[in-house]
Amino acid sequence: MNIENLQQLTQFQIDEQPHIIVNKEICKTCDHRACVQSCPANCYTWDEETKLLSIVYETCLECGTCYIICDKGALDWSYPRGGYGVCFRLT
């Protein structure tokens, strides 16, 4: 199972307003960027060339892993507005 296929199994109601905002300046100096590997939904990508961390909030499972493991204060993290975001059907 690769992660791209996994995400397609789960339903999302996408908000145009992101619920996680990354302070990219802080991420440039981060010594671990553990969010990239640890996110269960593979939402974070680090681009070595541009030195930018990017996030795809649209497929976020709202678990909070990044919120807990980011110890640099780079994330402005909240739940999406009511009705938006991940929408589990079965689990």
Place this chain on the structure above:
Amino acid sequence: MAKYYDVIIVGAGPAGSLAALKLARAGLNVCLVERGKYPGAKNMFGGLLHNTPVLNEMLPDFWERAPLERHVYKKVLAFMTPESAVSLTFENENFEQPPYNGHTVFRPAFDSWLASEAVREGALLLTDCTAEDLVRKDGRIAGVTVKGREGKLRSNIVIAADGVLSFMAEKAGLRKEFKAKVIGVGIKLLLGLPEDTINERFHLVRDEGADISFVGTTANMRGGGFLYTNRESISVGMVVHLDSLKASGKAPYDVLDELLLHPQVRKLIKGAVPLEYSAHLIPEGGIKAMPRVYTDGMMVAGDAAGLCYTNGINLEGINLAMTSGVLAAETAIKALEVGDYTARTLSLYKKKLDESFIIKDMKTFKNAAGMMHLERLFQTYPQVLAGIMEKLYRVEGVPRSKLLRLARKEALKEVGLKGLVSDGIKIGRALL
């Protein structure tokens, strides 16, 4: 949307909905605020709804009406190495009749049903509402603001049942700082399989279900794997502590993949169709990581209050959540009777928690959270065990040792005497 309620409950999960049911039955004006499109839309767990006396008491025929999958009849604890599995299986006819010891459920279905029971008794359910902040009045908490459907909701009492991350408890100043070493992340893949195939593969009949815990399948991380049977699907996943996930540098879904590819697991899930992928955090810090559970105008219940514990054998949360929801509701009823919503009256909630099995169990296993940080438990010991079993069974024309000598040799080889003694003390303090 500017309404006044006796009680606002944030989160229509098991704690919130059962609290709402209790309050609605007492004739109170209760509003249940849920951020999902429906209750359960944001909720995920491994899969087992434990037997919960307060649920049986409040909804005596619940197992006939609730959307349940299978009752758990078979419990398996499996120690795994990449090539072997040493399992302990417990099957029990006493788990065959009501009140069953536990059922596998789908949270969107079960949580929606439980909330609908509260609505039927008069609770107001507002879905699509994310609680954003607390409303304060006269120095106490007196409501919440919501986003999604925008507005301010006022009440005499707020019950925060908003889950493990509880932003309500944080805003009320009750929460302790989260530590990555006591928070677990669970990820799960739901796999579709025909009912008959599940029954044959797991040796089950009718509604019988199996619950398998795997130790040794989380690479170099502290955690475990799980497998639960539903009627026409199986839930396979794993839980790992966030600090060890971070340190491992691995992606959680890659580790889950290894579990799915394990020779013994592969046979069980052969031909299954992936249906849904989900993730959620678990408060695993035990009693030492609990926040304060009440303040002026507010009580905290369920995962939000850190009411969850594991000792390696039991992993309980949903039953603690529902029980705490009812205890918070009982306290709210009392507070409304006397017309005092301050911490002084709401402290009754903490007293009720302390007297219930919730805090008693969390105290009994207060050292278990520490035991769950023994790195060797998750890789070395399964290897030792598998090594002993292999030597025990392998026939190759070499003189045998007696059992104790064989076990001692294997254990000393992998762990050393000092390690064995120190681990033994920790495990002993946690479980014995």
